[in-house]
Every structure is written in C-alpha cells, then in structure tokens.
Amino acid sequence: MLPALGHLRGPLPQTGSMRHSLRLLSEESAEERAGSSFARRQYGRLLLLEILRTYAGTARMSGTAFAVRFRAAAGVPPHAYLTRWRMLLARRALAHDEVTVAALATQLGYGSESSFSHAFKREVGEPPLRYRTRGEHQN
Incomplete structure (x- = not known):
C-alpha cells in the first residue's frame, strides 16, 4: 500500500529524522563492522516507522482507519x-x-x-x- 518511491520534502517535520535514519543506515551498509547486520535491521525499522508515521499523517488516517482499509484491501488485518x-x-x-x-x-x-x-x-x-x-x- 506504500508508494514504491518517496521524496523527502524539507517542510515536513519528520524529514530530519528520516534523513538521519537514512544516513545511519547508509553508513552501516557501507562497510561490514561488528554488529552491522543488527544495526541495519534496527535503523531500517526506525526508518519504516518514520515512513509509516509520515504516510499515515499525510493521508490523515488514524490507526483504526488504516487497519480497516488495510483489511479491506488485503483481506486480513x-x-x-x-x-x-x-x-x-x-x-x-x-x-x-x-x-x-x-x-x-x-x-x-x-x-x-x-x-x-x-x-x-x-x-x-x-x-x-x-x-x-x-x-x-x-x-
């Protein structure tokens, strides 16, 4: 249900934290250090959380409304x-x-x-x- 490509616009309040998460994820992906795999998963989760928050806020949709629409589209909660x-x-x-x-x-x-x-x-x-x-x- 999320778009395949996103554009970070400056005026959104979440843009800074998403850019920060992307930078950290990129740094961990650039070289294989001890714990990099774990760090990439965690940074990826944080980035996904920010994306979902932004997407749901942009759509002006509550968590309950999202769950209802998701179930209608996917057939399951x-x-x-x-x-x-x-x-x-x-x-x-x-x-x-x-x-x-x-x-x-x-x-x-x-x-x-x-x-x-x-x-x-x-x-x-x-x-x-x-x-x-x-x-x-x-x-």
Whole structure:
C-alpha cells in the first residue's frame, strides 16, 4: 500500500529524522563492522516507522482507519498479514538456509526464540525444527 518511491520534502517535520535514519543506515551498509547486520535491521525499522508515521499523517488516517482499509484491501488485518509474511520468510529460510532458529527469530523481529517458535507452530502447524527436519518441502 506504500508508494514504491518517496521524496523527502524539507517542510515536513519528520524529514530530519528520516534523513538521519537514512544516513545511519547508509553508513552501516557501507562497510561490514561488528554488529552491522543488527544495526541495519534496527535503523531500517526506525526508518519504516518514520515512513509509516509520515504516510499515515499525510493521508490523515488514524490507526483504526488504516487497519480497516488495510483489511479491506488485503483481506486480513495488518498484524495477521505481518505474521503470515514473517512465516513465509521463516519457511523459506528453514528449507534452504543453515540459519539457527534463534538467529531466524531475531532476523524476523521476534523478542525470543520461544515466541517465534510458538508463532511458527500456530501458523504452520508444527515447530520450526520439525519443519526443517521433515524436509518434504525441499526439492
């Protein structure tokens, strides 16, 4: 629902913080330092938050109105959409990557391996490690 391209205009109050987040994200992406991967995820999240705040403010839409319009457009509430997207990424990673469940939980924004595992089992029907070892989803 967000535009593919955005333009930062000077007079918007959020422009400064978005430019700052973009600068920090760019600096972390320029060279691989200890913790860069973590920093990029965090700066990316902050940037997304600023974009969503600006977009929702520009559209003059409350959080509730956004959720209603999102559900009408996507067929599911925003949180359910996000969970399904995360589980799609998790299934792909478990099928094709050697990432640990703990690392995957962190990459997908879960606070703990346990919370990720519970969400995965609720959405997919089995725990992540069983999904990986079962292997029927692999070619």
